Amino acid sequence: MTTVSEPVQLTVPQMLAQLQGTDPSLRYYAAWWLGKFGLEMATAAERQAIVKALIVALADEADRTELGGYPLRRNAARALGKLGDRQAVPALIECLHCEDFYVREAAAIALGQLGDPQAIAPLQALLEGGVAMARPVPGRPHLVQPVEAVIESLGHLGATEAIPLIEPFLTHEVPRVQFATARALFQLTGAAEYGDRLLAALASEDVQLRRTALLDLGAMGYLPAAEAILQAGVEASFKLIALHGILSKQLRQAAPAEQTLSLFQGLDQLL
Numbered sequence: 001m002t003t004v005s006e007p008v009q010l011t012v013p014q015m016l017a018q019l020q021g022t023d024p025s026l027r028y029y030a031a032w033w034l035g036k037f038g039l040e041m042a043t044a045a046e047r048q049a050i051v052k053a054l055i056v057a058l059a060d061e062a063d064r065t066e067l068g069g070y071p072l073r074r075n076a077a078r079a080l081g082k083l084g085d086r087q088a089v090p091a092l093i094e095c096l097h098c099e100d101f102y103v104r105e106a107a108a109i110a111l112g113q114l115g116d117p118q119a120i121a122p123l124q125a126l127l128e129g130g131v132a133m134a135r136p137v138p139g140r141p142h143l144v145q146p147v148e149a150v151i152e153s154l155g156h157l158g159a160t161e162a163i164p165l166i167e168p169f170l171t172h173e174v175p176r177v178q179f180a181t182a183r184a185l186f187q188l189t190g191a192a193e194y195g196d197r198l199l200a201a202l203a204s205e206d207v208q209l210r211r212t213a214l215l216d217l218g219a220m221g222y223l224p225a226a227e228a229i230l231q232a233g234v235e236a237s238f239k240l241i242a243l244h245g246i247l248s249k250q251l252r253q254a255a256p257a258e259q260t261l262s263l264f265q266g267l268d269q270l271l
Contacts, residue, residue, distance in 0.1 A: 036078025
C-alpha cells in the first residue's frame with residue numbers, strides 16, 4: 001500500500017537561506033518565490049532581510065548563461081518591483097546599465113512599479129537616440145534597449161517631462177512599442193486620441209496584438225473601450241483582467257454608479 005506524502009510547506013526563512021546559498025537554480029527559484037509570496041507571508045523584519053538579499057543578488061556574477069545573461073539578477077529585479085520597497089531604487093537604477101537586455105528590462109519595469117521620481121531621468125536616458133536607436137539586435141529577439149518597458153514605466157511615474165522623448169515612438173516599427181507609447185501618452189496627457197489608437201488595435205488580425213492592446217486599455221483604465229473589450233476576439237481571462245483594470249480606475253475616481261454598474265455587469269457576463 002502506497003501513501004501520499006504531504007506537500008512540503010515552504011517558508012520565508014527557508015527561501016531566504018536558499019537565495020543566499022550557492023546553488024544557482026535554487027537561488028533563481030528563491031528570488032521568484034520571495035517576490036511572489038514575500039509580502040503576504042513575511043514579517044516586517046523578514047521583508048527587510050528579503051529586500052537586502054535581493055539587492056545583493058542584483059550584482060550577482062555566479063549565475064550567468066552562455067550568452068552572457070544574468071538570470072538571477074532578472075528575477076531579483078522582478079521581485080523587488082513586486083515587494084514595493086524604495087530602498088531598492090538606487091540598485092535598480094544601476095541595473096539599467098547592465099549588459100544583459102533582460103536585466104535592464106526587468107529593472108525598468110520594477111522602477112515603474114516602485115513609483116520613485118528619481119528613476120525618471122535614468123529611464124529617459126535609455127530613450128536617447130529616439131526611434132533610430134531602438135533597432136533590433138541582429139540574431140536576438142529584442143531591441144537594443146527595452147524601450148517598451150521604459151516607456152510604460154515613465155507613464156506610471158507621471159513623467160510629463162518625458163513626453164517629447166516618448167511621442168516619436170508612436171511610429172516605431174514594432175506594434176507593441178507603439179501600444180506602450182499610446183498607453184503612456186494617455187496616462188501623461190489624458191488625450192482620448194491615444195486611447196482610441198489602442199481601441200482600433202482590437203480589430204487587428206493578430207491575436208497577440210489584440211491581447212496586448214486589450215491589456216493596455218485595461219491598465220490605463222480607458223472607459224470608452226469597455227464594450228469593445230467585451231466583444232474582442234480574445235480569451236475571457238484577458239477580458240476579465242482588462243475590465244477589472246477599468247473598474248478599479250473608475251472606483252478610485254468615484255465614477256457615477258451607472259458606469260461602475262455596467263462594468264460589474266460586464267464582468268458577470270465573463271464569469
